[in-house]
Amino acid sequence: MNPNQVAVQEAARFMQEHDRFLVLSHVSPDGDATGSALGVVLMLEQLGKEYVVVNEGETPIKFNFLPRFDRLYNLRKQPLNETFGAVIAVDCADESRMGDVRSLFASGAALLNIDHHPTNDHFGTVNLIRPDAAATAEILFDVAEAAGVSFDEELALCIYTGLLTDTGGFRYSNTSPRVMEIAAQLLGYGVKPGDVAERCLEEITFAHVKVLRRALQTLQLSHQNLVASITVSAADFAEVGAEREDAGGLVNYCRNIEGVEVGVSFVEAEPGVVKVSMRARDRVDVAVIAKQLGGGGHAKAAGCTIKGLLSEVQKKVWTVLDDAVGVKFDE
Known part of the structure; x- marks a missing residue:
């Protein structure tokens, strides 16, 4: 056996x-x-x-x-x-x-x-x-x-x-x-x-559509277009009357962009608490990144929850991604 x-x-x-x-x-x-x-x-x-x-x-x-x-x-x-x-x-x-x-x-x-x-x-x-x-x-x-x-x-x-x-x-x-x-x-x-x-x-909720509309306005490419990210703040949730679950799946819009190796979503369901989700194609093991940030997951799908201001959390994630992708955020 x-x-x-x-x-x-x-x-x-x-x-x-x-x-x-x-x-x-x-x-x-x-x-x-x-x-x-x-x-x-x-x-x-x-x-x-x-x-x-x-x-x-x-x-x-x-x-x-x-x-x-x-x-x-x-x-x-x-x-x-x-x-x-x-x-x-x-x-x-x-x-x-x-x-x-x-x-x-x-x-x-x-x-x-x-x-x-x-x-x-x-x-x-x-x-x-x-x-x-x-x-x-x-x-x-x-x-x-x-x-x-x-x-x-x-x-x-x-x-x-x-x-x-x-x-x-x-x-x-x-x-x-x-x-x-x-x-x-x-x-x-x-x-x-x-x-x-x-x-x-x-099936999706209409609240998800409203969150998606807000989130897509924040979509950005970085790390020589190898990383795409999207952000939803606590204020966004409050203003459109949505719940945390209405932000599910946003990270896939980032990962699915042609040429992108890693997609990242930053979802602040409550002030000062940010859920970070990551999806990868082939070059990067996002489970390793998530573990460094206190989370876990799989090579192509991982995540973590980080306390702090959205801007602080993003900087922390970018720093780890710089090494993983081999390119800095602003290059």
Whole structure:
């Protein structure tokens, strides 16, 4: 049995041996984080376990078609007066990505860490980390089989959503033969791929359009046109009546410009806190850049959150990018 199979078996045993769990994903959850967290919830239900599923903040409403979405606690609005001895964290690239949820851990809590980010710092008691996986949802597919869980339309929908979103609709280079094999099996349980793609990849809010209009006015090329960036300030959000999730995907407009190697978005959802997202083509590993800035991710998709004025955060990012790209910001 290879190390990956051993880790999968350990994860399955973790779910079987404990009775009540805290389930969480990372702050600002995406489709893989949300689909994986709710997939774990469905697995625990089949195993006859109790659980509470939480996130530090809001989960994007576009994922409300997923089963058990209504069970998700937003700790900023729904504080809990309980601590947990068994914790399952999914899709968290490092311990800090769990956010304030850590306050719910009992002393000496056992923690199962399931993730696919190469920057993961193995913060769990049990760690199932597979950087070769396209999504955490891909790993959960194997865990479900090892735990003896039966697949149905609900569980298939959660895992499929994670696969779809983290591969960019099966377009990114992490789309492997294994990913397509799993997706094909999941469709056999009744998942409607067109509906999932519409909700996760196509449909946007009008507030997003208003934020995009503001953001495109800030678009700039730097580093001899190898880097493109876009900025949204807290004032922009307030003036157009938008929320943080309405700024999702802006970084792709930068990365998709012909000749650009790295796209960067600076999103200040609240004053003094800037979410930096980076996307790369081939020459630059943005996971390395993000890690230097206190974040993490993948070689072609990474990010971090930095406290400070927008202008200060931008200078900090440019300094790191100067070395990564081999060209200075103003050259």
